[in-house]
Amino acid sequence: MRATALATALAVLCVGSSGAHAYDVPGWSGDSRVRQVVYRQDEVVRVIAQRGFATHIALDPAEHILVVAPGDRDGWQVVANRGDHDVYLKPQLAAHDTNLEIRTDRHSYSFDLVVLPLRARFGNDDEMYRITFVYPDVEAAKTKTTDAAALVRERLDQPPRVRNSAYSMQVMPHSEDIAPTAAWDDGRFTYIRIPNNRRIPAIFRVADDDSESVVDRHMEDDVIVVHEVARRFVLRLGKEVVGLWNDAFDVDGVPPADGTTVSGVKRVLRSDGHE
Template sequence: MKNLRSLMTGLSLIALGISAAHAAITPPLGNEDPRVRVVPYQKMNVTELHTFFGVSTHIALDKGEQVQDIACGDSAAWDIVARGNNLFLKPRAQHADTNLTIITNRRTYNFELIVLPFPANSTSAWRDKHLIYSLSFLYPNDTVREQNALLAAQAQAAAREQAEKEQRAHAQKIKDELKSVKTGVVNTDYWAAGNASITPIRAYDNGQFTYLTFGPHSPMPSVYALSRDDRESLLNTNVEGNTIVVQRLAHRLVLRFGKRVVCIENRGYSTAGAVPQTGTISPAVQRVIVKGNNDE
């Protein structure tokens, strides 16, 4: 008998443990108003929802969630309306306890709907703290994902800022190198033909750089060197005000802006000032060869 009683006691404890493990979660009373509740979302648990006959309850799901399916154990006893990530419930009967399953595009929710007995002749029943007027959820996993996304965005922003900083430093280095070049004899023997809107009002060189000055309302064109076999190569330039500083000398230049074209000939051209390593005066600047025309 003793062994039998021990066995029965053990089974009872196991049964109690199973019952406790599967007990529905009652959302805690709200801080501001006890009838407005917030509960952590747990996929494997059931959430209790208490209401009165004739009372409407609002359930707010996560932003971006869309209700796809609703299954109610006693659908005839409940009015259920879904709008976006919001649901509105109201019992049609006084005895309408049942279960409710909601499936969205992201999660599954299980509820135990309980209709409390309405206190007869009570004028304060609507203030009963056991009612749930509104219920929303906390999503811990989403919080972690949002934090990770924020950290990733911050890292990307920092990387962009660093890249921009390095680009600015490189551009400044080139600009400083250009300013440090000693001015030589000025050659102004330049001749131009083409679209007047992108024709420089002054063109000259100092034996190392070519300077093209434009009117105040003129667009700044791209500058190409034209080889003996009529191949164009895009030149590195530096803009100072309304003057384009070409970082080398060339016998013939082509200016392009969209479909507008200007050809410039340097009739005082001499190769004495050229630097052969990169085709430019600065070792930080590389020459780019462009095959064919670049009309827009």
């Protein structure tokens, strides 16, 4: 394996904290040769390797290596590429215990490199083939994001707030099949409930001059959600006609101060990754 040097790979880095100490990494997944480390900035990770075998240090895929500095550049083969997140180690015949410093665009890492004796048994419980990291700050951020998304989803799934239920209707002859069982609004949208076993009529907004215009709407279970509030609507299906009056119409309505009528939810518009 040929070592690929970084531009500043042989720079000497200092251990971040005088109180830092090397600690052994427990095995996981039932195989002691594969280890998982909880990343802590002020701690040193002990890596135990065997001559003739490679060890893979896998950093966070989202970070990029800037500097790799081995203490014993002649006894240890270190392969890493600037911008990658993987480092490969291999002790040579003349290798001795040393250290390794890695700096990325997100974290700094300190390692104790320990080489097993020449007569070490193959497949022993000490040598390490792969080391990965878990990052508490990243996991906490993921949990926070997940919790926030769940809270928004919960609030969005809540039934619409009833601001006005003062609606009356006039059902024309033979039009009972399209007559709503309830109507209300939240100051911005109008909600018209028609049981699922009934046919869904077209809905028109009636202007002051009695002209009619089609409204935007969508269905939520057995409720027609009309994307506006008006003084009067008319429901039509063939020859069936039902008039619907908003007896407490508020011309100002309820403006969505946060871009949404759902309490506790703010709509944010993003463009090219910016708010």
